[in-house]
Amino acid sequence: MMSAVRLGVLSGADIAVRRILPALRDRPDVRLAAVASRDPAKARRVADAFGCAAVTGYEKLLERDDVDAVYVPLPPGLHTEWVSRALAAGKHVLVEKPATVSVTDTARLTLQAAARGLVLRENYMFPHHAQHRAVRDLISRGEIGRVRSLTATFTIPPRDPADIRYQAALGGGALFDLGGYPVRVARYFLGSNLTVLAAGLRTGAAADDPVDVAGHAVLCTTDGVLAHLTFGLDGPYRSEYRIAGSRGDIEVNRAFTPPADHPPEITVTRSGGSERLVLPPDDQVGNALGAFLRAIREGDSHPDAGIVRQAQLVEEIRRRACPAQPAVRSLTRPAAAPPVRWADPG
Ligand SMILES: NC(=O)c1ccc[n+]([C@@H]2O[C@H](COP(=O)([O-])OP(=O)(O)OC[C@H]3O[C@@H](n4cnc5c(N)ncnc54)[C@H](OP(=O)(O)O)[C@@H]3O)[C@@H](O)[C@H]2O)c1
Structure with missing residues (x-):
């Protein structure tokens, strides 16, 4: 036992x-x-x-x-x-x-x-939820053809002003709190060999607002697949992604925090119309805990390149965002893409 x-x-x-x-x-x-x-x-x-x-x-x-x-x-x-x-x-x-x-x-x-x-x-x-494996299977079976782009959004309504997310000294801000989800889903489907092409971060209305409350980023794979990521602490609640291919696209709502009793829905759209697939509920919290406990039991203590790559992309998004003036954060485009040093399968 x-x-x-x-x-x-x-x-x-x-x-x-x-x-x-x-x-x-x-x-x-x-x-x-x-x-x-x-x-x-x-x-x-x-x-x-x-x-x-x-x-x-x-x-x-x-x-x-x-x-x-x-x-x-x-x-x-x-x-x-x-x-x-x-x-x-x-x-x-x-x-x-x-x-x-x-x-x-x-x-x-x-x-x-x-x-x-x-x-x-x-x-x-969320990567431990079966709905994303189902999307991967659809893509590998060629259901939407060649993947061209991914868009992912995680936005939530404003929180209590005392929330840790509004405190810069505690690592607050929309990028750290929510931006990591669209980054992680881009890595899950497109791999970690991504470059940040452009990014923007927005603070609140007051000039002295300490943290970013929303942002966007555009990332690109080496073979030109684009990912457009949106995140924000200024609502409405949206937790979704869409993967567009040469023959159709796949949409997932309730992507990042579905409860364990939620039957996930995946919509596949092709020229002939849309098909809605309803999957059995899955428990991503239990699955994530199970994976951690299994790693302990199996002595799987190899250094996790994935979490370092995740942190690199998040940091690169912040660097690219170049806040210019209070409440207005322009999109910036770098002269040259930086070399990617860490790679993992996502
Ligand atoms: N994976 C997910 O789905 C998910 C969802 C939500 C949040 N999170 C993450 O979980 C973490 C906590 O988020 P949360 O929403 O649960 O936050 P929270 O309710 O504010 O809890 C943070 C806890 O940290 C402790 N703490 C220690 N020093 C503190 C300080 N100076 N100010 C405030 N709290 C301090 C407090 O516990 P004591 O008073 O008991 O010491 C507090 O209850 C964050 O990293 C967040 O990104 C993950």
């Missing part, structure tokens, strides 16, 4: 309480050992709700011998410090997206993990 991985959670983050901790229940491959919060009452509240030990302070959780792995859903600007400390304490790490807010830090952490024989994974969950 496999032994359950004993998991600790750094913080009582909304995503932990709402999506991840409920998904741990009834799994034979994991046991929730402890939840840590800066606030003892919150630690107790969350621990009581999910039946585990309550710990005050993240460091104390990392000192525990009954924790094999930690889940890190802290604000992005704190990921580097706490992932590094968790790895130094000998824990495997599932870190929320974005893994860090710097390519250098992400690369360093992947090497730190590999050197210790520890698993480090970035928690983009």
Whole structure:
């Protein structure tokens, strides 16, 4: 019988309480050992709700011998410090997206993990949903011909002004929070050998707004397939992509965060009309957790080039965006595309 991985959670983050901790229940491959919060009452509240030990302070959780792995859903600007400390304490790490807010830090952490024989994974969950494999199958069967372009959008309505997403010091902003999804889906279908051709970021209306609230980017593969990516914290809610081919196209709505009971729909349009395929529901949260736990069991601690490539593309989008003046961010086109140094199959 496999032994359950004993998991600790750094913080009582909304995503932990709402999506991840409920998904741990009834799994034979994991046991929730402890939840840590800066606030003892919150630690107790969350621990009581999910039946585990309550710990005050993240460091104390990392000192525990009954924790094999930690889940890190802290604000992005704190990921580097706490992932590094968790790895130094000998824990495997599932870190929320974005893994860090710097390519250098992400690369360093992947090497730190590999050197210790520890698993480090970035928690983009949607690639673990079966609907995208179904789209890949349709494409490889030639259903839409040769892929010409991809458009992907992830926008959500404005959040509470106190939200971590509006705090620059915590790694806030639409690019870090949402932009990574369209980038990840472009990598999933087109591969990681992408170049950022153009990008734009927009801040809020006030001149001193600290973070980007929306943006666009245009990426290109070496053989000329374009990806147009849109992301924003200023709504409406849209979570979708469309892949256009030489003979038709494929559209997926509810692409990035479908609930486990949602029957996904894929629309395939060709000259003869549209066909709607309805798939069985799938649980991307459980699947993503399962993949992390399987990697631990199988000792799969190879450095993850994919998360470094992801961070490079996100950083390149920010660099290309070149904010020019408050509230107006022009599209910029580089003189020459930079060389791509990391490649993985997506
Ligand atoms: N994969 C997904 O589908 C998904 C969805 C949503 C969010 N996320 C990611 O999950 C992470 C957390 O997002 P969230 O929406 O859950 O955020 P959140 O509810 O604000 O939680 C962040 C937690 O970090 C802790 N924290 C430590 N220092 C803090 C500080 N200076 N200010 C604020 N909080 C601090 C707090 O926990 P304590 O008070 O308990 O210490 C807080 O509850 C982000 O990386 C985000 O991108 C992923």
